[in-house]
Amino acid sequence: MNPTFSESTLSNINRLLSRYPADKRKSALLPLLHMAQAEFGGYLSPETMDYVAQLLTLRPIEVYEVASFYTMFHKQPTGKYVLEVCRTGPCALNGAESIIDYITRKIGVTINEISSDGLFTVKEVECLASCGTAPMMQLGERYIENLTEQKIDDIIDRLKHGERLDIEPNPENSILFRSCQGQSNG
Ligand code: FES
Numbered sequence: 001m002n003p004t005f006s007e008s009t010l011s012n013i014n015r016l017l018s019r020y021p022a023d024k025r026k027s028a029l030l031p032l033l034h035m036a037q038a039e040f041g042g043y044l045s046p047e048t049m050d051y052v053a054q055l056l057t058l059r060p061i062e063v064y065e066v067a068s069f070y071t072m073f074h075k076q077p078t079g080k081y082v083l084e085v086c087r088t089g090p091c092a093l094n095g096a097e098s099i100i101d102y103i104t105r106k107i108g109v110t111i112n113e114i115s116s117d118g119l120f121t122v123k124e125v126e127c128l129a130s131c132g133t134a135p136m137m138q139l140g141e142r143y144i145e146n147l148t149e150q151k152i153d154d155i156i157d158r159l160k161h162g163e164r165l166d167i168e169p170n171p172e173n174s175i176l177f178r179s180c181q182g183q184s185n186g
Pocket residue numbers: 086087088089090091092126127128129130131132134136
C-alpha cells in the first residue's frame with residue numbers, strides 16, 4: 001500500500017509549508033523526512049521518499065540525496081532501538097572500535113542488522129558533536145556518553161526488560177554544555 005500521512009500529520013505539514021514561499025518548499029524536506037520516518041515504520045522506503053518528493057513537488061533524486069546524506073534517516077527497517085555509535089575522530093581514539101565490537105557481540109548482530117528479538121540495530125555514524133565525551137552513541141534523541149562495557153551492559157539489559165532509560169546528560173561532561181556556558185575566567 002502506498003504511504004499516506006495521517007490527517008493530523010498532513011495538517012502539521014500544511015502549517016509548516018505555509019512558512020515558506022511556494023518555490024522554496026524544499027526547505028521543509030528535513031522535517032518531512034522526520035515525520036515520514038516516524039509514521040511509516042521507522043525507516044524511509046523508496047515509496048515513502050517518492051511520496052515526500054511528490055508532496056514537496058521535488059524530483060525523487062532530491063529526496064534520496066538528502067535521506068542518504070544524514071545518518072539519522074534509516075533506509076531499511078531497524079530494530080525498536082537503534083544504537084548509533086560514533087566511529088570517527090576522538091571517539092575512534094577513545095575506543096569506539098572495541099565498543100562497537102562489544103555491542104554487536106553482546107546483541108549478536110552485525111552492523112545494520114536487526115537482532116533476532118527485533119529490539120536492536122547497531123549503526124556506525126559519523127561525528128555527533130559530542131567529541132569531549134567520547135566514546136559515545138545516540139539512542140533516539142538521547143546521547144549516551146563516556147561509554148564503557150559496563151554502561152552498555154546496563155543499557156541493553158534495561159532496554160531488554162522494557163525499562164525506561166533515565167540517563168540525564170551530565171553537564172560536567174558535556175562539551176556542548178560547556179560551549180554554551182562560555183569560558184570561565186575563574
Ligand atoms: S568524534 Fe564522536 S562525537 Fe565527535
